[in-house]
Amino acid sequence: MANTVRKFRFIGCEVLYREACHLAAAGPNAVDVEFLAKGLHDLETADMAAKIQAVVDATDPAKGYEAILLGYARCNDGLVGVRARDLPLVIPKAHDCITLLLGSRTAFRAYFDKNPGTYYKSTGWIERDPEEGLDRPAYGISGVMKNLGLTETFEELVAKHGRGNAEYIIETLGGWEKAYSRLCYIEMGLCDETPFEARARQIAKQHGWTYEQKKGDLGLLRKLFLGEWDEDFVIVPPNQCIVARNDEEILDSR
Secondary structure (H helix, E strand, O other): OOOOOOEEEEEEEHHHHHHHHHHHHHOOOEEEEEEEOOOHHHEOHHHHHHHHHHHHHOOOHHHOOOEEEEEOOOHHHOOOOOEOOOOOEEEEOOOOHHHHHHOOHHHHHHHHHHOOOEEEEOHHHHHOOOOOOOOOOOOHHHEHHHHOOOOOOHHHHHHHHOHHHHHHHHHHOOOHHHHOOEEEEEEOOOOOOHHHHHHHHHHHHHHOOEEEEEEOOOHHHHHHHHOOOOOOEEEEOOOOEEEEOOOOOOEEEO
């Protein structure tokens, strides 16, 4: 009987660690997984693209991979310009990882439209972000948040700018919480999520946000790992690159 196992390499954000490992282990295909630290979306667009391109370029086609699966979405346009080399790239059509956790563009749009001002958490967003805030994002030393001065403590801002100016900076640039009124914890059902749910409730209470819990859906990620790449995916052939679209397609290749 011929071997029908397909082989892929998955490169994704560590926020999806549990979901990706589960799908790689439970699925019929051979998928080698690699994760990059959470926070790439905090970098300038070109810097994020360069880091992902370096991992793509390090993939050895001689290992028999059929394609490289990207566990990312549009994510601050940080994949724009990333180029396929010897192997095609496959990426879901999604604005960010919340779409990946909710299972489809349709599911995300339906929830987003009814619940503006929602801050999202999941197992990955909690356990992969020990400080759980915008003050010390991964890669922050060269990122957008660093350029805005939001990786510095209040004391550091006072020392650099004086107390009055520091308070103004915190109020105007650091008041990100004001943009949100609720926290939605996305339950994926892959482990005992009791401690994660408790932490999410605590964060919501600290900020005065309404708390909601919603079941996630592995459907989109599952299709990625199974190789069932329909209209929800962009397949970037060798020597083409990822481009952004300002419509419901979100991403494309060129």
